[in-house]
Amino acid sequence: MEARIIPTCKRLILAAAVGCASIAPAAADTARLADYLKAGAADADGRVDLAAAGYARALAAAPTSAAVAVRAYREALAAGDVALATRAAAVLRGQPGAPADLPLLPLALAAARGDAAGASAATDALATTPLGVLAPSLRAWIAFASKQNPAPAILAAGKDPVAQRLAAETAALIQIARGDTAKGLATVQALRETGSPIDLRLSAGQLLFGLGQKDQARSLLAGDDPVFAALREGDAAQPTLGFGVSRLLGRIAGDLADQDASELSIALARTALIAYPANDRVRLLLAGALAKDKAVPRALTALDGIGAASPYASTALATRIAILAAAGRQEEALAIARTGAERPGAGEGDWQTYADQLTALDRHREAVGWYRRVVDADPTAWSAWLQYGGALEQAGDWPASRAALQKAVAIAPAEPLALNYLGYAQAERGIDVPQSIAMLERAHALKPDDSSIADSLGWAYFLSGDIARAQPLIERAAAVDTVNAEIGEHLGDLYWTRGRRYEARYAWRAAALTATPVEAQRLAAKAANGLPPR
Known part of the structure; x- marks a missing residue:
């Protein structure tokens, strides 16, 4: 833990413009300085109970320090500690550079x-x-x-x-x-x-x-x-x-x-x-x-205040799940989503949320049934058919996936996302390539700034042998979306096919930086051995 204290101190110096050193004259002894540093470290580590208490002690020890008061004020507002926020605000009021939101x-x-x-x-x-x-x-x-x-x-x-x-x-x-x-x-x-x-x-x-x-x-x-x-x-x-x-x-x-x-x-x-x-x-x-x-932790505590009878209860549940998933607590998020989906009276939103969490964990076969419930609840929703079709494809059932994706396009023939998904999936499999390219061209015309759609169209051209038309689309997509491993891999494949071997290997190695482990293994093999003869 001690290793975290110095970086935290530096962060506070940048934030408060006065820094950790300024508390020393105001603190009665090194123990008071330790309160401030420990509070900062607890803040950085997400231990919110210790952070608020630490800043409160530090403010008590240095009641005129603007640097301490700023951190205490922010910490108190985040924690909902009105008493501490009021004390800190009283120190800051009238001070040069006091937060504009103080009133x-x-x-x-x-x-x-x-x-x-x-x-x-x-x-x-x-x-x-x-x-x-x-x-x-x-x-x-x-x-x-x-x-x-x-x-x-x-x-x-x-x-x-x-x-x-x-x-x-x-x-x-x-x-x-x-x-x-x-x-x-x-x-x-x-x-x-x-x-x-x-x-x-x-x-x-x-x-x-x-x-x-x-x-x-x-x-x-x-x-x-x-x-x-x-x-x-x-x-x-x-x-x-x-x-x-x-x-x-x-x-x-x-x-x-x-x-x-x-x-x-x-x-x-x-x-x-x-x-x-x-x-x-x-x-x-x-x-x-x-x-x-x-x-x-504080975000989840804020959500705890929304009761089951609140009109915002279902939104609060979805928000909780999203926060947990984003924090890397996917199993917790999945468990809550499952409870919501299986409860009596659950609806489309609950099923959708659970299916999305299953998809995020690559549990596509399980997700299929829940996306199907969403489709059955509203068969006119193109987006529901699109997600259902996507889950089927990831689960390995291409015939059923294609039928679902075709349904999405039939409902929304001018929706770029639906056109892109079906067109790309078909082109990858060499199915109805001219029709697939036509769909992707339509999607690109509807949403010309979308790098994923541009890449899809470029890749379809590449697979059909039209390298000249493919190159500018894939290059532009890669320039816009520098962290998309799939686009980077396409760029490497295109360069290798054109004889630009050094650039191809560079593109594959760059793509591997943001790829999944399976993708990274494939990209490493390409960088080492190139593409096999077509």
């Missing part, structure tokens, strides 16, 4: 207790930071909660497009909350047509249920999404200040979910949950942000 915590705490004055003060502090785009919408919710007119705050969004968008969504929800349902729904619909996120509909539906307007809520939540289906059973919310603030912070956390901004995502999601603990949607976002930050 989120007092904002959330004030919103949770319905303290409009406290929320207003926190909003004023937030307005001077890059998160100031939230201020007009926050002030609108504060005005509504204070029984004042929120319109001036909405208009204060000015010309900033992000602030305007958030303010328009806030206006729609406040219109519904005030009982002006027709106007609110019209605003929601107008925003949907310009690309609003689904959580606007979720929030509007909750408010409509809270008003007793069940038919309007269910109409707004129409669709096959399992969350929407569960919400249609009724998920009422009251338009409290906590609800409004939580919805707004969660909205931004959702926007950041796919970006490399885990610290801000965690801060937004955690404070959204503090403001309104019933927000299971934001629990999912928090779990995702924590998992992305490699805090897997």
Whole structure:
């Protein structure tokens, strides 16, 4: 363990710009410095209980150290330790370089207790930071909660497009909350047509249920999404200040979910949950942000807060499985997926999740039956036929696979993924090669920037003997997707066939770096012996 301490210290120096050395004068003795270093090491190792406790002791020993306070603040938000986060924030407030998201915590705490004055003060502090785009919408919710007119705050969004968008969504929800349902729904619909996120509909539906307007809520939540289906059973919310603030912070956390901004995502999601603990949607976002930050135990703990009766229960289960699988805990993920698939009342999503986990473990024969259940549940879904056909192919049943893949293409003749899979599989086997090439050409025309489809088309040309047309497609695909072992192998085969032996061996050896053990063995043999005569 001691070997981990020094690298962790270096990471903290980079992150905090002050570093481990700056704590020494503030700490009373080397034991206090050890608390800080051990907390950092525990943080790096994922031992979250020790990390939070260690930073708390370090902050107590160095109550004015900004470097310690920054780490303690981040650790506390990740752990949900409000007391430690509040202590750390008090040290950082007013310090040069203090985190821009610092006002989120007092904002959330004030919103949770319905303290409009406290929320207003926190909003004023937030307005001077890059998160100031939230201020007009926050002030609108504060005005509504204070029984004042929120319109001036909405208009204060000015010309900033992000602030305007958030303010328009806030206006729609406040219109519904005030009982002006027709106007609110019209605003929601107008925003949907310009690309609003689904959580606007979720929030509007909750408010409509809270008003007793069940038919309007269910109409707004129409669709096959399992969350929407569960919400249609009724998920009422009251338009409290906590609800409004939580919805707004969660909205931004959702926007950041796919970006490399885990610290801000965690801060937004955690404070959204503090403001309104019933927000299971934001629990999912928090779990995702924590998992992305490699805090897997904390991500799983966040998911524990979503009960079996929650509309988000099935999504939480799928998220748990995905987090475990990504963390290399595939057997745990598979066991949970199996339990979900075999439970009474299990549906397509549960079967799909279990089949996907079986596929990830190369247990394709077992996956076939579960994908078949998904197909039988909705025989019009091309994607279900595609996955079923893929599992059959991997299980070694090509005739049945081909029939399933043909069904997928018949249902969705303009879907590049279906065209690519069937065209490539047939070309590899020398079946209906002209027709296969035609399918791949159509797929490439529909999705010209997809490197896998470009490689498939190039490989089909190669197999048909048209090397000249194959080369630019495979070369471009390999240049775009440098870690795809299959594309790299194709490039090596093409170069060898063209007499470019050195480049072929280089391509095969590069491909072996990201190949499976079986593929790597084949590539090593090619690099040593070349291709056999055709």
